[in-house]
Amino acid sequence: MILQATQDLLLERGYYDTSMGEIAQRVGVAKGTLYQHFESKEALMIVLFKREFHDLQVAIEQIAHMQVGAQEKMTLMIDTLCYHIAEKHPLFFILRNASDLQAEIHYEIKETFNGMREQIALMLDEGKAEGIFNACLPTEVMLEALFGIIVSRLFKNFHEGLQVQYGDLVGHLRCIYFHGISAPTTTDESKLCP
Amino acid sequence: MILQATQDLLLERGYYDTSMGEIAQRVGVAKGTLYQHFESKEALMIVLFKREFHDLQVAIEQIAHMQVGAQEKMTLMIDTLCYHIAEKHPLFFILRNASDLQAEIHYEIKETFNGMREQIALMLDEGKAEGIFNACLPTEVMLEALFGIIVSRLFKNFHEGLQVQYGDLVGHLRCIYFHGISAPTTTDESKLCP
Amino acid sequence: MILQATQDLLLERGYYDTSMGEIAQRVGVAKGTLYQHFESKEALMIVLFKREFHDLQVAIEQIAHMQVGAQEKMTLMIDTLCYHIAEKHPLFFILRNASDLQAEIHYEIKETFNGMREQIALMLDEGKAEGIFNACLPTEVMLEALFGIIVSRLFKNFHEGLQVQYGDLVGHLRCIYFHGISAPTTTDESKLCP
Amino acid sequence: MILQATQDLLLERGYYDTSMGEIAQRVGVAKGTLYQHFESKEALMIVLFKREFHDLQVAIEQIAHMQVGAQEKMTLMIDTLCYHIAEKHPLFFILRNASDLQAEIHYEIKETFNGMREQIALMLDEGKAEGIFNACLPTEVMLEALFGIIVSRLFKNFHEGLQVQYGDLVGHLRCIYFHGISAPTTTDESKLCP
DNA sequence: CATGAATGAGTCTTCATTCAT
DNA sequence: AATGAATGAAGACTCATTCAT
Incomplete structure (x- = not known):
């Protein structure tokens, strides 16, 4: 499958070092065949990313x-994100990291991406309403912190000899994040709004 | 200045979409002039990144x-990082993101980078020894979480109409991170080691 | 054919003044096409020279x-050399002349070239053993003299209005070379070893 | 001296791998200074070659x-040529070999060169008149054979461990050439005109 | 539909040459 | 005269894209 080969190559070499020629070669078809299925390299990437994110999107919903x-x-949410990022979709890492990815691609993915962001933002707002998340923190900041923590280099290095176990790593990240955004207790004034 | 123009272009387009031709054009000189100052595109980038990180490195020390x-x-530490990342060194964002940057560049920067990481790791270990940071969290995870949270897209978007004030944003991030990594209180068992 | 156009251009302009662009233009294809057939300029030259020398090599064997x-x-031997140099392979002249040809090219051709030299050296040694060639002359010197005389500018100028006929020219060169290296007669002491 | 440095570089690297920058650096002046003395790279080369050949030209006259x-x-003549080529003027080799040298250079040198050729041609004609050189051989062919034999790779390799002594080498080449062009004896019919 | 040779705009880099100081 | 930074045309090479078979 073209998409699978593309994904593999993307992870091995990055976007700019993956040529259509290599993809074709990896799949075992001619370059022309690629263009029969995808209008351009960009289009291929967009389809790839959209497909990859679809499962995650469904899970989040x-x-x-x-x-x-x-x-x-x-x-x-965190478990799901970690699962998709670490095990199935290291592309997430590429997408977030590749400030190089052509603007068009980011633009096309944005819709999908924003949908996910909104859903999570709602959860965070619910938490604030329930009094369990810190209402002083802007939701957007909490959201960005979530992605910052989860889309971590740690998952990228996971298979490359990190001594932490996957389950523990997820636990640690969850721990940091939750305590980071939890509502202040009565004795803790450091979390009050500025 | 060449370095400034390069930095601007790098932020606008990313590494691979920034050509020596464009840099020259932006600076207002001929391509050849660039090569009189920097041996190659890679060399230019290395000088750029090293210069940008030097101040931060000194501050951290x-x-x-x-x-x-x-x-x-x-x-x-966090204030300094935020200051450099947000105000002076948005390149930090690129460097962390550009998994595509040519290997040579990463290699050259690594030393500088690892020096900073080690210093911060020592601080985190000190905090664990003092009993104020959560000893259950591996230092490496804490470190990665710090960069994840601080090297935030939010700073990149800062000048593009984010409604949060800079000071507040730093405060929020600091708040999240510190509560995330602080040692468990006697009544909080969720932070205990697995 | 690419090789033919390259050969022509090489003879007109020399190695360094023949650009891949010009070759492509001469053939009537795009630069990219050249690179689909030959990995690099050097590779093209190597293939060209090897192909050109193959026939000669076979003939000599x-x-x-x-x-x-x-x-x-x-x-x-001389007739064959003249035939290949004058009629079919003026590249011989370039190869001998182009001290500038990149090292890689010379390296690749050397094997072929040395094979030919050795075969001819053996013939000269046979001649010495038979007593018909001058044993006082080192074989290497005889060999170099052969190439010096035969790989002549005269062949290069042959089609440019030299008044000598091809057959005569070959005859003259053969005459000079043979009398130059022939064994001394009893009455001729000038050929005795120093 | 600029010319000396140029000559050295020319012999080390060849024409196309010798840049004006390197020449300037070797001399210890700025590039601009070179251009105050010589209008262009070509002009520098022409002056260089002309100067180098002047001594030879005088000697031949x-x-x-x-x-x-x-x-x-x-x-x-042969001794003089060998002396200049082997000991003092390996540039001769470059000039004859560098079919790559820009046309302009060859054009400018030609006059000097043709002067020398003519003088030698006259000597050869005298020899034919005296009956000691083979009148069947066109003078031009004899001339070209002379240069072919003398401007030999052997002199280039001379300092690189050739086992033949300089004096012997000159002797051998002279021997080959003279017997090659000498007039036929009464018993030798192989030298008669076709 | 598949192919893969052909395309050509674009990239990095070099270097002879100029010119303000 | 000397300098050397600046120039920009030119070169080798890459790769997304097209199209005739």
Whole structure:
């Protein structure tokens, strides 16, 4: 499958060092065949990223519609994100990292991406309403911090001999994030709004 | 100045979409002039990144040698990082993101970079020893979380109409990170090691 | 054919003044096409020279294995060399001349070239053993003299209005070379070893 | 001296790998200074070659005006040529070899060169008149054979461990050439005109 | 539909030459 | 006269894209 080969190559070499020729060679077809399926390199990437994010998008939507507290939703959220980023979709890392990716690609992905952001933003707002997340923190900042922590180099290096176990790593990140955004206790004034 | 123009272009277009021709054009000189000052595109980038990180490196070293507690050191650390990243050195963002940057560049920067990482790791370990940071979290994870949170897209978008004030943003990020990594209180068992 | 156009251009302008662009233009294709057939300019030249010398190499080998005297072998040798140099392979002239040709090219051709030199050296040694060539002359000197005389500018100018006929020219060169290296007669002491 | 440095560089690297920058650096002046003395790279080369050949030209003229037989003249001629080529003027080799040298250079040198050729041609004609050189050989062919033999790779390799002594080498080349062009004896019919 | 040779704009880099100081 | 930074045309090479078979 073209998309799979592209993904592999993307992870091995990065966007700019992956040529259409290499993709074709890897798939075992001619370059022309690629262009019969995808209008351009950009189009191929867009389809690839969209497909890759689709599962995640669905999972997030399911979580968003669950009838549980924000805390639990976000816990599932983080686990899901970690799962997709670490195990199945290291492309997430590329997408976030590749400030180089052509603007067109980012533009096309944005819609999908913004949908996910909004769903998570809602969860965070729910948490604030429930009083369990720190209402002083702007949701956007919390959101960015989430991605900052989760889309971590650690997952990229995961298979390259990191001594931490996957489950523990997820636990640590969840721990840091949750305590980072949790509402202040009565004895903790450092979290009050400025 | 060549370096300034290069930096601007790098932020606008990314490494691979910034050609020596464009840089020259932006500076207002001929391509050949660039090569009189920098042996190659790679060399130019290396000089650029090294220069940009030098101030930060010095600042971090000063903080590391202060005779104050880990909490205070890390507070200064975060402020310094934010200052350099947001105001002076958006290249930090590119460097962290550009997994595509040619290997040679990463190799050259690595030394500088690893020096900074080690200094911060020591601070975090001091904090663990003092009992104020969560000893259950591997230092490496804490370190990566710090960069994840601080080297934020938010700073990149800062001048593009983010409604949060700079001071507040730094405060929020500091807040999230510190609560994320702080040692568990007696009543909080969620931070205990797995 | 690319090789033919390259050869023509090489003869007109020399190696360094023949650009891939010009070759492409001469052939009537785009630069990229050249690179689809030859990995680099050097590779193109190597293929060109090797192809050109192949016939000559084969011819020389055939002569070397003939069951005739050294005199006859060398006669055929000279005729063959002249034929290839004058009519079919003016590249011989370039190769001998272009001290500027990149080292890689010379390196690649050397094997072929040395093979030819050795075969001819053996013929000359046979001639010395037969007593028909002057044993006082080092074989290497005889060899170099052969190439010096035969790989002549005269062949290069041949089609440019030299008044001598091809057959005569070959005859003259053969005459000079043979009398130059022939063994001394009893009455001729000027050829004795110093 | 600029010319000396240029000559050295030319011999080390060849024409196309010698840049004006390198010449300037070797001399210890700025590039601009070079252009104050020589209008262009070509002009520099022309002056260089002309200067280098001047001594040879003078020597040849002296020989030409001597009141001795052609045989003796040509003997001196060969010794002189060898001396200049081997010891003092390996540039001769470059000039003859560098079919790459820009046309302009060849054009400018030609005059000097043709002067020398003519003088030698006259000697050869004298020899034919005296009956000691083979009248069947066109003078032009004899001339070209002379240069072919003398401007030999052997002199280039001379300092690189050739086992033949300089004096012997000159002797051998002289031997080959003289016997090659000498007039036929009564018993030798192979030299008769076709 | 598949192919892959052909395309050509674009990239980095070099170097002879100029010119303000 | 000397300098050397600046110039820009030119060269080798790459690669996304097209199109005739």
